[in-house]
Amino acid sequence: MIKKGIVPDVVIYSIFIDGLIKSSNLEEALKLFAGMSKVGLVPNIFVYTIIINGLCKIGRLPEALGLFEEMIIKGFIPDRIVYTCLIDGYCSHKDMKNASELFDKMVHSGLAPDAHAYTYVIDGYSKMFMMETAIALLDDMLKMNLCPTVVTYTVIINEYHKLGDWDKAYEIYKIMLKQGISPDSVMHMSEISSFCT
Known part of the structure; x- marks a missing residue:
């Protein structure tokens, strides 16, 4: 050129x-x-x-x-x-x-x-098992009327599964469903693999 x-x-x-x-x-x-x-x-x-x-x-x-x-x-x-x-x-x-x-x-x-920025930070804290911070960020999103995505919920649920905290994982799952967000295949595979370990 x-x-x-x-x-x-x-x-x-x-x-x-x-x-x-x-x-x-x-x-x-x-x-x-x-x-x-x-x-x-x-x-x-x-x-x-x-x-x-x-x-x-x-x-x-x-x-x-x-x-x-x-x-x-x-x-x-x-x-x-x-x-x-x-x-x-x-x-x-x-x-x-x-x-x-x-x-x-x-x-x-x-x-x-936006939801992407929040999800990245929530994912980062979740992977470091800093779940209180991750949940506080999720709460901030909801207070700001930002709609978390299925990915946002999946990262939190995955880490609760890894920690063996099934009650918290289910609590977040119910919040997700209440928001009208359906689980995707990634979330289902995550749930299956966590039950197999």
């Missing part, structure tokens, strides 16, 4: 970068990202989010956070999506301190967390 004298714009770069990351080619995506400035292009928030998400998915959290901070310094206002990518990254790597700080920072910046 460039050899033919056609200079790609930010949208084209974002498409290529996203494609490279989705095909597990993060290093090439990072080179392309770094090369944008060489052709006089400034990455937008979407490009930053794509790169940050790619870094988070493979556990390169300090780099992701560094880009997040660079993005802010360059005048971009983080949106719910980029915060949620970082929160998911930290929760996936059991770094609940940083995940919680980002969650709080998102709230204090005026962005209300």
Whole structure:
């Protein structure tokens, strides 16, 4: 494209970068990202989010956070999506301190967390068997009229099963049904496997 004298714009770069990351080619995506400035292009928030998400998915959290901070310094206002990518990254790597700080920072910046952000944090705390915190977050969701998903309930129920607390698992299951949410095949498989152990 460039050899033919056609200079790609930010949208084209974002498409290529996203494609490279989705095909597990993060290093090439990072080179392309770094090369944008060489052709006089400034990455937008979407490009930053794509790169940050790619870094988070493979556990390169300090780099992701560094880009997040660079993005802010360059005048971009983080949106719910980029915060949620970082929160998911930290929760996936059991770094609940940083995940919680980002969650709080998102709230204090005026962005209300959505069901995805809550589910990631609930999942993170549940996997660390910090069930009181996970349940408090579920209660916050319900108070804010945010509808937890079947995934939200499944992560809590799974961890109660692992702890052998069948009563709590069933209590959460009943709350889920009362909310009009039907269990999915993942939840059913989880219940079956927990009874087999």
